[in-house]
Amino acid sequence: MKEKLHLIKKGDNVAVALTGLKVDECVHIEDLSVTVKDDIPAGHKIALAKIKKEEKVIKYGFPVGRADKEIEIGQHVHTHNVKTLLTEKAEYHYNPSPMAPQVQSAPVPEIDVYRRKDGRIGIRNEIWIIPTVGCVNKTAEILANWANKELCGKGSGVDGVYAWTHPYGCSQMGSDHQMTRTILADLAKHPNAAAVLVLSLGCEKITTDEFKNALGSYADDTERMAFLITQDHEDELIEGRKLLLTLSLNASKAKREKAKMSELIVGMKCGASDGFSGITANPLTGMVCDTLCRAGASVILTEVPEMFGAEQMLMDRCENREVYDKTVSLISGFKEYLSSHNQVIYENPSPGNNDGGITTLEEKSCGCVQKGGKTPVVDVFRHGDIIPASSKGGLMLLEGPGNDIVSVTAMTAAGAHLILFTTGRGTPLGAPVPTIKIASNSGLAKKKANWIDFDAGPLLEKNAGTLCSELLELIAEIASGRKKAKNEINGYREISIFKTGVIL
Numbered sequence: 001m002k003e004k005l006h007l008i009k010k011g012d013n014v015a016v017a018l019t020g021l022k023v024d025e026c027v028h029i030e031d032l033s034v035t036v037k038d039d040i041p042a043g044h045k046i047a048l049a050k051i052k053k054e055e056k057v058i059k060y061g062f063p064v065g066r067a068d069k070e071i072e073i074g075q076h077v078h079t080h081n082v083k084t085l086l087t088e089k090a091e092y093h094y095n096p097s098p099m100a101p102q103v104q105s106a107p108v109p110e111i112d113v114y115r116r117k118d119g120r121i122g123i124r125n126e127i128w129i130i131p132t133v134g135c136v137n138k139t140a141e142i143l144a145n146w147a148n149k150e151l152c153g154k155g156s157g158v159d160g161v162y163a164w165t166h167p168y169g170c171s172q173m174g175s176d177h178q179m180t181r182t183i184l185a186d187l188a189k190h191p192n193a194a195a196v197l198v199l200s201l202g203c204e205k206i207t208t209d210e211f212k213n214a215l216g217s218y219a220d221d222t223e224r225m226a227f228l229i230t231q232d233h234e235d236e237l238i239e240g241r242k243l244l245l246t247l248s249l250n251a252s253k254a255k256r257e258k259a260k261m262s263e264l265i266v267g268m269k270c271g272a273s274d275g276f277s278g279i280t281a282n283p284l285t286g287m288v289c290d291t292l293c294r295a296g297a298s299v300i301l302t303e304v305p306e307m308f309g310a311e312q313m314l315m316d317r318c319e320n321r322e323v324y325d326k327t328v329s330l331i332s333g334f335k336e337y338l339s340s341h342n343q344v345i346y347e348n349p350s351p352g353n354n355d356g357g358i359t360t361l362e363e364k365s366c367g368c369v370q371k372g373g374k375t376p377v378v379d380v381f382r383h384g385d386i387i388p389a390s391s392k393g394g395l396m397l398l399e400g401p402g403n404d405i406v407s408v409t410a411m412t413a414a415g416a417h418l419i420l421f422t423t424g425r426g427t428p429l430g431a432p433v434p435t436i437k438i439a440s441n442s443g444l445a446k447k448k449a450n451w452i453d454f455d456a457g458p459l460l461e462k463n464a465g466t467l468c469s470e471l472l473e474l475i476a477e478i479a480s481g482r483k484k485a486k487n488e489i490n491g492y493r494e495i496s497i498f499k500t501g502v503i504l
Contacts, residue, residue: 002018003460004017004018004021005017005018005028005034005046006018006460007030008059008061008278009059009060009061011058011061012048012059013051013057013058014057014077015029015045015046015048016043016045016046016275016276017040017044017045017275017357018042020040020042021036021039022039023036023037024036027046029048032048034046034048034074035073035074036074037072037075038076039076040076043276043357044076044078044275045057045059045076045275045357045359046074046076046077047071047072047073047077048073049073050070050071050072050073051071051077052067052070053067054066054067054068057077057082057359060278060366060367062310062362063085064363064366065085065360065362065363066082066083066084066085067082068081068083069081077359078354078359079354079359082360084309084346084361084362085362086309086360088338088339088344088345092311092315092328092331093312093315094315094318094324096316096317096318096324097316097317107469107472108260108261108472109261110259110260110261110476111261111264111476111480112256112257112258112479112480112482113256113259113263113480114194114254115259117221117224118389119389120415121417122190122193122194123264123478123479123481124159124434125158125159125251125254126251127158127160127161127162127195127196127197127251128163128164128190128196128197129143129144129161129162129164129196129197130184130187130188130196130197130199131165131166131199132169132184132198132201132211133168133170133204133206134166134167134168134169135169135170135201136199136200136201137165137166139236139237139240140163140164140165141165142237143161143197143241144161144162146244147161147241148160148161150241151244151245151248157251157253158251158252159481161244161248164184164432164495165494166180166184166496166497168497168499169184169204169205170204171503172499172501172503172504173502174501175501176502177205177206179497179498180497181206181214182384182413183413183498184211184497185211185214186384186386186414187412188215188225189215189218189386190412190413190415190432190433191415192417194224194251194254195223195224195225195226195247195248195251196225196247197226197228197240197243197247198211198225198227199230199240200227200228200229201230202231208227208229212227224247256481260295261295261297261475262292262295262393263297264297264298264417264479265298265299265300265387266289266298266416266417266418266419266420266475267300267302267414267416267418267420267433268289268299268300268302268372268419268420269302269371269408269411270282270306270367270371270422270423271404271421271423271427271429272352272353272423272425272426272427273349273356273364273367273368273423273440274353274357274358274424274425274441275356275357275358276357276424276457277356277368277424277440278363278366278367279440280440280441280459280460281424281438281440281456282368282370282422283459284459284467284471285370285371285422285438286373286374287373287468288420288471288472288475289395290373290374290375291468293375295393296393297393298387298393298394298396298415299372299375299394299396300387300396300398300411300416301369301372301396301397301398302399302411303400303401303402304330304331304399304401305334305338305402306364306402307331307368307369308335308345308346308361308365309360309362309363309364310362310365310366311327311331311365313366314327314372314377315327317375318376318377319376319377319378319394323377323378323379323380326379326380329380330399333399334401337500345361346361346362349363352425356424356425371422372395373395375394376394376395377394377397378392378395378396379397380396380397380398380399381397381398382398382399383398383399383498385398385414386414387414398410403496404427404429405429405494405495405496406496406497406498408421408429408430408431408435409431409495409497409498411431412432416431417433417479418478419433419435420475421436421437421438422437423437423438423440423444423452424440424441424444425444426448426451426452428490428492429487429494430485430488430490430492430493430494431487431494431495432494434478434479434484434487435487435493436453436474436478437451437454437485437486437487438452438453438454438456439452439454439455439457440456442457445457450486450490453474453478454474456471
């Protein structure tokens with residue numbers, strides 16, 4: 001008989017409905033029989049004990065809200081009777097509790113990669129066009145479309161030409177101007193790009209000289225990097241085609257070679273989550289995180305606002321006091337950012353999250369951080385930082401918002417070769433790098449097979465180690481270029497740059 005309830009941790013006073021429940025239905029979990037008092041959708045919570053008004057609702061072994069009215073055993077536990085416990089102020093303590101990754105041993109496959117001049121690996125051999133200002137977005141797109149028709153294809157050695165358009169690069173001040181320049185320069189350095197055309201208008205605030213300074217030594221690599229100031233040429237399209245032809249000839253010389261998966265940098269993201277995300281897709285991704293980190297790879301966890309309420313879990317896993325202090329600064333800084341705009345920190349989850357069974361931000365956060373597995377946190381990076389090639393690997397936190405496209409852009413800029421993106425509701429969104437969509441439930445995987453790369457729904461029934469191995473094999477296939485992620489197949493690849501200030 002198929003189970004109808006899932007208890008995440010012993011001592012929780014709620015369980016997750018694995019299927020829709022009807023009033024007066026009797027359901028069983030462990031040695032407890034519960035009569036359902038309300039119709040409860042799949043993915044939503046049912047009370048396993050009487051919860052008094054103001055008493056904490058416990059899920060994942062942590063408080064995920066408080067009852068704002070008395071809740072009887074068998075009742076639906078959701079937004080109508082639960083409120084957040086979060087406030088802008090919180091006290092943190094360093095209580096180190098290092099935990100060895102508790103995941104079944106899974107083999108880590110080798111991968112086929114491109115070795116770049118700086119020693120880093122790339123998993124794609126693409127040409128990227130980077131506009132320094134939104135005014136030349138259409139020029140970049142026209143050039144990319146031409147190059148994909150004329151310079152790519154079977155035997156060309158170039159996987160594609162892509163323009164990372166955005167509306168910025170001028171009329172920005174201070175930190176916004178600096179962040180635009182930094183993120184664009186980070187993208188220009190990315191090892192998935194065999195060659196880069198930096199496209200300027202000529203009168204924007206991000207000047208070519210300023211951009212070259214941000215690139216450092218990368219600007220001097222004339223085989224990989226070209227610059228075009230469109231105002232300086234009678235026909236910028238003709239000039240752009242010439243530059244792209246040269247870049248494509250250089251890029252086509254690159255060949256794949258064997259490498260260990262330990263050289264990968266993998267971003268972790270969840271979007272359009274539901275009540276199953278925290279018990280299937282995110283824990284499975286966490287198992288992959290543990291396995292990769294144990295092998296020496298670098299894994300990035302971001303979405304800072306979706307750590308609120310679960311941040312102490314991460315702080316307790318910081319490998320030393322310095323990392324703990326950085327984590328506190330990361331969390332506190334993002335709370336101050338929200339407060340400076342007169343916004344509360346708990347304006348989350350989204351309506352879609354609520355429909356999927358997530359009630360409060362702390363519940364969402366407890367599910368979200370499952371993607372980081374059980375491995376220690378080894379470092380913390382600011383928005384716009386690049387993970388250094390000298391990194392020893394491990395789980396790293398990156399400053400960034402929960403917004404899907406902004407956070408995947410930040411992880412790409414930080415050097416992520418690919419991103420594991422869990423979802424319970426479904427989304428076609430993609431970063432500039434392969435964005436592997438992992439469904440939290442099999443219904444979504446079947447309904448949106450054109451979006452979803454992997455189904456984590458069977459985790460509750462299938463051997464977890466087997467499923468982890470299958471996902472690692474898929475990662476290896478995509479990293480090696482033998483398969484494409486659905487976002488690549490569908491052409492869903494874009495960027496969005498974090499903005500905190502004003503537009504002039």
